[in-house]
Amino acid sequence: MEALPRATANLVAAAIRATGAGQASSLPGKVANALFPRYLSDHARRLDDGLVMVTGTNGKTTTANMAAGVLLGAGRDLVHNAEGANLLSGIATAFARHPRARFALLEVDEAIMPLAVQRLRSPGVVVLTNLFRDQLDRYGEVDRLAEGWLRALRPLEGTTLVANADDPLVTHVAEESGLPTVYFGVEVEGGGAGNEVSDVAVCPRCATMLTYTARWLSQLGDYRCPQCDFARPPRDLSAVLVPADGPGATARVSGSFGACEVRLRVPGVHNVYNALGALGLSIEVGVDPPSALRTLAAYQPVFGRWSMVRRGDTTVRVNLAKNPAGMNQTLRALGDVPGAKALVFVLNDNIADGRDISWIWDVDFEELLPTADWVVTTGTRRHEMALRLSYAGVPDERLDTAAGVGAALGLLAQRRAHSVFLLPTYTALKEVRATLAGWEAVAQ
Amino acid sequence: MTITAVHLYPTTMNTYGDRGNVAALTRRAALRDIEVAWHHVELGETPPRAPDLVFMGGGQDRVQHAVADDLQRLKPWLQETADDGALVFAVCAGLQLLGHRYVAADGGELRGLGLLDMETLAAGRGEWRLIGNIVIEVPAPGGPHLLAGFENHGGRTHLGAVEPLGRVLSGFGNNGVDGFEGARAGTILATYLHGPVLPKNAWFTDHLLGLAAAHADLDSPLAPLPHAREDAAQAEAIGVAERDARARRRRGGRLRALLPGARRVPATAAPPRSPTP
Numbered sequence: 001m002e003a004l005p006r007a008t009a010n011l012v013a014a015a016i017r018a019t020g021a022g023q024a025s026s027l028p029g030k031v032a033n034a035l036f037p038r039y040l041s042d043h044a045r046r047l048d049d050g051l052v053m054v055t056g057t058n059g060k061t062t063t064a065n066m067a068a069g070v071l072l073g074a075g076r077d078l079v080h081n082a083e084g085a086n087l088l089s090g091i092a093t094a095f096a097r098h099p100r101a102r103f104a105l106l107e108v109d110e111a112i113m114p115l116a117v118q119r120l121r122s123p124g125v126v127v128l129t130n131l132f133r134d135q136l137d138r139y140g141e142v143d144r145l146a147e148g149w150l151r152a153l154r155p156l157e158g159t160t161l162v163a164n165a166d167d168p169l170v171t172h173v174a175e176e177s178g179l180p181t182v183y184f185g186v187e188v189e190g191g192g193a194g195n196e197v198s199d200v201a202v203c204p205r206c207a208t209m210l211t212y213t214a215r216w217l218s219q220l221g222d223y224r225c226p227q228c229d230f231a232r233p234p235r236d237l238s239a240v241l242v243p244a245d246g247p248g249a250t251a252r253v254s255g256s257f258g259a260c261e262v263r264l265r266v267p268g269v270h271n272v273y274n275a276l277g278a279l280g281l282s283i284e285v286g287v288d289p290p291s292a293l294r295t296l297a298a299y300q301p302v303f304g305r306w307s308m309v310r311r312g313d314t315t316v317r318v319n320l321a322k323n324p325a326g327m328n329q330t331l332r333a334l335g336d337v338p339g340a341k342a343l344v345f346v347l348n349d350n351i352a353d354g355r356d357i358s359w360i361w362d363v364d365f366e367e368l369l370p371t372a373d374w375v376v377t378t379g380t381r382r383h384e385m386a387l388r389l390s391y392a393g394v395p396d397e398r399l400d401t402a403a404g405v406g407a408a409l410g411l412l413a414q415r416r417a418h419s420v421f422l423l424p425t426y427t428a429l430k431e432v433r434a435t436l437a438g439w440e441a442v443a444q
Numbered sequence: 445m446t447i448t449a450v451h452l453y454p455t456t457m458n459t460y461g462d463r464g465n466v467a468a469l470t471r472r473a474a475l476r477d478i479e480v481a482w483h484h485v486e487l488g489e490t491p492p493r494a495p496d497l498v499f500m501g502g503g504q505d506r507v508q509h510a511v512a513d514d515l516q517r518l519k520p521w522l523q524e525t526a527d528d529g530a531l532v533f534a535v536c537a538g539l540q541l542l543g544h545r546y547v548a549a550d551g552g553e554l555r556g557l558g559l560l561d562m563e564t565l566a567a568g569r570g571e572w573r574l575i576g577n578i579v580i581e582v583p584a585p586g587g588p589h590l591l592a593g594f595e596n597h598g599g600r601t602h603l604g605a606v607e608p609l610g611r612v613l614s615g616f617g618n619n620g621v622d623g624f625e626g627a628r629a630g631t632i633l634a635t636y637l638h639g640p641v642l643p644k645n646a647w648f649t650d651h652l653l654g655l656a657a658a659h660a661d662l663d664s665p666l667a668p669l670p671h672a673r674e675d676a677a678q679a680e681a682i683g684v685a686e687r688d689a690r691a692r693r694r695r696g697g698r699l700r701a702l703l704p705g706a707r708r709v710p711a712t713a714a715p716p717r718s719p720t721p
Contacts, residue, residue, distance in 0.1 A: 136460060137575050137596055141504045197463070201455050207510055209455070209487065349684065355576065356594045358461030358638050380684070383676040387643055390673050391467055401676075 008032055025085035029092025040088060043095040044120040049076075049103035051121060052281055055113045055149075056129025056170070057142075058326045059274045060086060062266070063129055064107040066278035066299050071105060073295040074287045078103045082302065087112055088119065105281075110145055114152035125284045126153070127162040127277045131169045132218055133199045133362070134323035135354030142199050146173050153177040162280035164273065165233050166220040172204035172230070182284065184276040185235040186251070186269055188216040192332075197324055197362045205230045216269060218325040237280050239272050247337065247444060253279070257289040262297050265444045266306050268333035270326075275299075300443060304429045306333070309439035314418050316409070316439065318432055321423045322353060324362040331368035334421055342374040342417035344408045346428035347385040353425040357381045365392035374417050376400045376408040379428050405435040445478045447656045449497040452518075452538075453511055454484045460596070462501030462535060464640030468649045469497070469656075476667050478657065487514045491521055495530055497656040498522065502536035502638065508546075512554045515541055519557055526559055531655040532632040535641065539626065539634035540564045540599055560627045560634060561604035573598045577685035578615025578637060580625040584651065591645045592681035593637030601636075603627055609635050614689035631655050644677035 008031060032039045044051060054064040061084040068080045079101035081094040086109040094106070108116045110131070117123065128149070131142045146169050153159070154177055163174040165183035174181040191214035200219040203210055208227035215221030224231040237255045239262075244250035248265045251272045264271055275296045282292040301307045306319045321327040334341070349357050365388065375394050377385040382401045389399060402408035405422070412420055424432045451466060466482065473480045485491045487510055503511060515522075526532050532542075540546050543562040546554040549569075556563075567573060575596045581588045591610060600619035608618070609626025617625035618636065626635035633652070635641060642649045646669070654666055 133459070137594075141459075141506075143504055143506050197458055198455070202507055202510070207506060355688075356460065356596060356638070358464070358594060358640055361461030361464030361467070361640050361643070362458075381680060383673070383680040384644065387673045387677040388464075391464075391471060391643065 008035055025081070025083045025093055026087065026089040027093070028096050029085075029094070030089035032092050032096060033088055039092055040095070040119045041121070043092075043099070044104070047102055047104050047121075050124040050285070051104045051106065052125040052127075052285060053106050053108045053113070053116070053123045054127040054129065054277065054281070055108045055110050056127070056164075057110055057132040057134045057323065058329075059129045059270060059277065060084070060107045060110075061302065062271065062274040062305050063127060063277040063281075064105060065302055065305075066274055066296055067127075067281045068105050069299055070278060070282040070287055070292045070295045071103075071285065074282075074291065076103060076285075077101055078105050080105045081107055084302075088116065091116065091120075111148070114148045117152045117156070122156050123159055125160050125162060125281050127281050128164060128170045128173065129273065129277055130164050130167045130218075130220065130325070131199065132323055132325035133197075133359065135356070136359075137354055137356040142169060146204070149173050150176055153179060160284055162277055162284060164220070164277070165235050166222070166273075167200070168210060168219055168223050168230070168232075169200045169204055171233055175233075182236045182280045183233050184237040184273075184280050185232070185239075186216075186220075186272050186276070187238065187240045188214065188269055189241075191215050191221060196328055196364050199325070203228060203230050217329055237276050239276055241269060241272065251275075253293065255279075255283075255289065257283075260290070260293060262293050264297060265299060266301050267336060268329055270329040270333075271306075303433060304424070308442040308444060309436050310442050311439045314413070314420065315442065316420045316422055316436060318422045318424065318429075318436070320426065320429055322425045324359050324364075327360075327363045327423070328368055330423060331363075331365070331370065335368065335370040337370075337419075337421075339419055340373050340417075341370070341419045341421055342376070342412045342415070343372045344405070344412070344420060344422045345375070345377045345379070345385050345389070346405060346408075346422065346424035346432065347377065347379040347381045348425045348428045349381050350427040352427050357384055360385060360388045363388075365389060369394070372398070374398055374400070374412055374415055376402050376411055378402045378404055378408045379425065405431050409435065445660075445662050447473060447478060447480045447497055447653075447660050447662075448483070448492060448495045449480050449499065449656070450483045450485055450491050450495045452485050452491075452498060452500040453487065453503070453507075453514075454501075455486055456507040457501045457503035457511060457537060459502045459504060460536070460594075460638040461640040462638070465499065465501065465533075465535065465642040468640070468642035468646075469499070469653060472646065472649050472669060473653055475669050478653075478662065487511070491518065494528065495525060496660040497531045497533070497652075498525055500534045500538035500541070502538060508537060508541075509554065511537075512541060512546075512556070515557055516555065522557060522559065526630070526632050528659070529631055530659045531652055532559065533652055534634040536595075536597060536636050536638060539636060540597075540601065542627075542632065542634050543601065546599060559632055560629055561606045562601055562627055563604075564599040564601040567598040567600065571598075571600075574600075574616035574620050576615055577681065577688050578617070578625070579613045579682050579685045580610035580615070580617065580637070581613055582610035582648070584647075589647050590678070590682065591635070591637055591641060591648055592678050592685060593635075593639035593641045593645070595636045596638065597636055601627075609633060614685045631659070639681065644674050644681060646671040646674035646678075
């Protein structure tokens with residue numbers, strides 16, 4: 001009987017591929033889950049070598065892909081939903097594609113995580129990346145997500161958390177869960193979050209305003225509650241950013257294994273967090289730290305996570321940016337890229353993007369938007385985005401709206417912009433991928 | 445020329461792009477050479493005396509109790525400010541706190557300021573949050589004007605002897621039933637509209653600025669400003685809200701029985717009790 005659900009999912013996947021309708025990263029699993037309610041649990045039971053999860057608002061896909069690279073490099077065979085299809089349907093599709101795997105590394109949507117734990121099995125390791133405001137109309141407040149996580153984690157046995165110590169809400173969840181926890185964190189000298197919106201202003205325990213000695217990204221930083229004894233915990237894995245030339249991020253990473261300098265090919269403090277989460281996960285499942293760090297340094301981004309393509313003398317870099325924390329961090333990384341540049345913002349308000357686009361007003365464009373020769377907005381809410389950027393000081397003569405991604409790139413080609421940065425929301429990524437299909441991928 | 449403004453609880457009540465409202469007021473004043481001097485008042489802090497404008501946004505449930513407690517301390521000050529004719533503008537949770545009370549699902553009560561005669565009941569069993577794009581029609585001098593925004597609230601607000609801000613054209617409004625949105629009494633205005641509401645609804649920003657400027661005794665009327673980008677963003681938002689409303693109507697027949705509290709506003713929703721200038 002076990003073969004039937006798998007065959008069904010495979011058949012659906014093949015049918016979708018044959019009709020050319022996208023990459024079929026979700027639909028086969030959706031069909032399998034609908035027809036065979038125990039599809040996920042049956043697969044999960046057969047994972048003799050275990051199941052690990054990555055969840056949180058930002059960095060799930062990159063953290064999980066980094067960890068997958070490390071584990072594959074260490075010779076592990078694994079099932080992994082690499083394309084960011086992180087709902088139960090995407091997870092089931094991954095199982096259908098790789099039915100004999102004995103180990104699973106799953107990226108799990110932060111709202112689905114409790115359900116995923118229930119439907120699959122107790123995970124050996126869960127990486128908690130962060131909790132930022134994102135799609136408030138769909139996910140609700142970050143406090144609600146944290147409560148859901150806690151309800152899911154408390155009853156677990158044999159689970160280790162790999163948790164972001166710099167996020168007060170993640171730390172609170174880890175502490176309250178009672179589970180053994182490996183904390184990771186980053187030191188950013190001087191902080192730098194400025195007056196950026198924080199999603200966790202008050203102590204998760206006693207609701208007193210948190211105080212920070214430094215805050216570098218939304219609520220991430222060195223925090224303490226002045227009222228109770230809640231504070232940033234000591235880090236088992238720690239990274240200090242090191243200024244360096246080149247497009248990536250360099251950090252001095254330390255842990256019980258010692259310390260060494262790692263040069264990532266992907267930029268920004270957010271990718272240092274991703275690497276630390278992946279490192280923590282890898283160490284927990286038995287990979288030795290030096291070899292994990294070597295693989296992490298060579299990590300190449302997947303499409304849409306700071307990936308680069310080229311045609312002629314024009315390069316386009318694409319980075320998904322769908323909430324204030326992610327966009328702020330993207331803008332910081334953009335600012336570090338030297339040379340003239342053009343920016344394309346693709347703002348959609350479909351269900352998977354979040355219908356509520358007010359988050360763009362919480363982005364610190366005023367302080368972080370780099371100087372750009374041209375700025376073009378497109379997507380279903382391009383006029384709202386243009387208004388937002390106009391508020392941030394982009395002059396009218398450099399600010400355009402375009403009907404689609406292709407039209408935006410055409411406009412920039414006319415203006416001889418050779419270095420383009422495309423920042424789409426989630427559903428816009430599909431249009432971007434289709435538009436750039438004929439372009440040559442560039443390794444970084 | 446200066447407008448003295450207070451932003452209540454900017455760090456804790458800042459959900460859903462509320463800082464865009466502050467930016468809109470500041471910018472449209474600055475373009476007319478008027479400075480808006482913002483005073484940020486956090487929990488426990490003392491506000492300046494006799495401001496021309498007070499703004500309060502929305503926040504997460506966790507902070508709502510702390511804010512409601514702190515507001516009792518500020519109640520005499522806010523009452524005096526409103527009685528003096530200054531503008532008080534509140535969004536979402538801010539709206540709820542201006543009413544008499546918020547009754548939680550378990551019957552517990554959060555005391556409000558009672559500046560506006562209204563109260564809010566938490567979503568009952570089987571009632572959904574009222575979430576989505578919304579357009580309302582607001583009576584204004586020279587004919588009704590539109591406001592486009594986004595609403596996301598579980599609480600159902602019911603008005604007493606107070607005018608609604610406007611009438612719902614598409615979306616849910618105060619409670620999803622009576623067709624009213626927001627509330628106003630004199631220079632106290634409140635709405636559920638996020639979006640944020642002010643940047644793309646430039647006429648409304650100017651209306652609010654006019655009230656604050658009058659209190660600040662700035663004698664010259666506000667000069668007109670270009671608003672093409674604002675209008676394009678507003679038209680885009682109205683288009684999205686109308687498409688959503690049509691989609692809801694298509695699904696409505698089947699869903700209405702399941703969603704007693706989230707009914708589509710009937711086309712015959714009662715108009716505001718009297719036009720408010």
